[in-house]
Amino acid sequence: MDTKEPGHELSRRQVLSTAGLAAVAVPLAVRRSPALVRQADVTGAPGPEQVHVQFGADASSQVAVSWATPAAVSKPRLRLGLASSGFGRQVHADERTYTEALTGEKVWTYHARLHGLHPDTHYVYEVLNDGAAPVSGMFRTGPRGRSGGFRFTSFGDQSIPAPVGQGLGPWTVNAGFIVPAVERLNPLFHLFNGDLCYANVSDAPVATWASFFNNNTRSAANRPWMPCAGNHENEVGNGPQGYLSYQTRFALPDNGSDKFRGNWYAFTVGSIRVISLNNDDVCLQDGAFSAYRRDHVPNYAFNGDNPYINGYSSGQQKRWLERELARASSSDDIDWIIVCMHQVAMSSAHFKGADLGIRQNWLPLFDKYGVDLVVAGHEHHFERTFPVRGVMSGSTLLTPTAQGTNPSLMDTSKGTVHMIIGGGGHSSATPVSAFDMPHDGVLITSIGPGDPQTQHPSITSTEPAPWSAYRDLQTPYGFASFDFVPHEAGGTTSITVTHYGADLGASVYSKRDRFVMRKSLGQRHQHDQLAGAATTS
Ligand SMILES: [Fe+2]
Ligand SMILES: [Fe+2]
Secondary structure (H helix, E strand, O other), X not given: OOOOOOOOOOOHHHHHHHOOOOOOOOOOOOOOOOOOOOEOOXXXXXXXXXXXXXXXXXXXXXXXXXXXXXXXXXXXXXXXEEOOOEEEEEEEOEEEEEEOOOOOXXXXXEXXXXXXXXXXXXXXXXXXXXXXXXXXXXXXXXXXXXXXXXXXXXXXXXXXXXXXXXXXXXEOOHHHHHHHHHHHOOOOEEEXXXXXXXXXXXOOHHHHHHHHHHHHHHHHOOOEEEEOOOHHHOOOEOEOOOOHHHHHXXXXXXXXXOOOOXXXXXXXXXXXXXXXXXXXXXXXXXXXXXXXXXXXXXXXHHHOOOOOOOXXXXXXXXXXXXXXXXHHHOOOOOOEEEEEOOOOOOOOXXXXXXXXXXXXXXXXXXXXXXXXXXEEOOOOOEEXXXXXXXXXXXXXXXXXXXXXXXXXXXXXXXXXXXXXXXXXXXXXXXXXXXXXXOOOEEEEEEEOOOEOOEOOOEEEEEEOOOOEEEEEOOOOEEEEEEEEEEEEOOOEEEEEEEEEEEOOOOOOOEEEEEEEEEEEOOHHHHHHHHHHHHHHX
C-alpha cells in the first residue's frame, strides 16, 4: 500500500512540528458547569474542547470539524490553511445544543463544514471563539478515485478511560491506551462501530461524553473518526429515539432526513463507498434499556419514554439503504462497499448473540448488491467470517452460507466478510467461557415480555458455524487496520487486514491476525487502471 505523504506536502510529523501541534491538547481552562454558567464572558471565555473531525459525503473535498464548549460562546469559527502557507480561510461554525434529560444540563456544540478542499492534501486548522485561546488540529483529505491507496482503522465498544460521576458506566485503561495505538498507524480515517461511550448507562452522561471526546481528540482532531450509532447511543429521554446527543455532537454526511440526521449516512473515500447504519431499527434485542435512566429521568413514564425502538424508522432506513447500495454497486467509480454497523449478523460467542433482525432486513440487500465487508462491534471481542452469501439449505435461522474456506485470502466478489471488532475498551470483555469448543453460532431469534419499565429478555438459538473463519480468544481488547490498494498488477484490488490485540491493563497492542481480501477489478475499470497506473504503483 501507499501511505507516503504526497511530495508537495509536508509529512505529518513535519506538520505537527511546524504548526506546534505535537500535542493537540484540549485546553483545561474554565471547566465550569454548564448548568451554572449560561453565558460566557468575552474575556476568559470557555474555549473549544472535545475536538473531532469527520468526512463529508465526498472525502476528497468535504470535511467537518466539531467541538463542544462548557457554555455558550461568541463567534465560534474555524481558521483553515495549508501547513506551508498558514491560516487563510475562516469559516463560521454552526451552534447546536441539547439538554440532557437525566440532569437538565445544556450542552453546546459547534460544527464548521468545509467544502471545495483539494484531494489528498494536508490541512491545518484552529477552532476558536471570542475571548478564548484557539485549539489546533489537522487532517488529510481522501484521494480522488483510484489515484492512491491508504490505511484506515476500526473498532467499537470503547467506553472511557476513567470513571465519572458515581462510576456507573463502563471504563478501562485500555479505552485510553487504544487511542495512541491507533494514532501510531497514521490512518486516513477511523471507523467507530458503535457503543461509543455508554453515556446511556451512566449517572453522569454529559461528563461521560466529555471524557470520551477528550480522550479521543488526540487522534480524532487529526483524522476523521466516523461513527455508527450503537444501542448505547440510545439515551432514553433524549429525543424520540434517544439519539439526540449523538445527533447533536456529530456533523455527518446528509441522509436526506432531518428527523434521523446522522443515524445512517454514506461517504466515498477513494474507490470505497462506506455506509454507516443504525441497527437498532431492525434488531430484535432490547439493547438500550437502562434501569438508572428509568428510575431517574424526570417524568419517564409520563413522557412515554421507551428505550425499545425496533422498527422506529418505519422502513425509511431500509429504503435509503437499498437506494444507496444500488447506486454504489452500479457506479464505475466504486470498487468496494463497506458497511459500518453495530450489532452483528453472526457470532460464535454466548455473550449477546447475533440478531435475526439483521439477517432478515440487511443480509438479502448485502447479497443482492455485493457488499464486500461489514465491520461491527457489540460483542466485545474479535472474530471474522469467510465471505458469506445466501442462506444454508433448509435453515430456519437464515444461517449464511460460507463461500470459501481459506481464512488468509478471501475473494469478496463471492460474498461479504463480516468482522466483529468490539474490543475498544469496555470493561465487560467477552469471557473465554463464552466460546464453545468446537463452536456454535449464537442467534437472538425473539424476545420475551417487557415494556418501558422492564427490559425484554433475549431468546437465543444455536446453529452450526461453517461461516466462522477466525476468532481471538486470547486478547479481549484491540482494533483492526486496513491497508487498501486500489489496483494491483494483474488487475486486482486488495485490502490487507491486521488485528492488533492487548490484554486488560496492557498499553502495547501487538499483531494478532492478518488476512487479505482481494478481488478482480471489473472490466469497466480497466481504463481507470491504465490511466492511474503511473501514480499508484
Ligand atoms: Fe458494547
Ligand atoms: Fe452494543
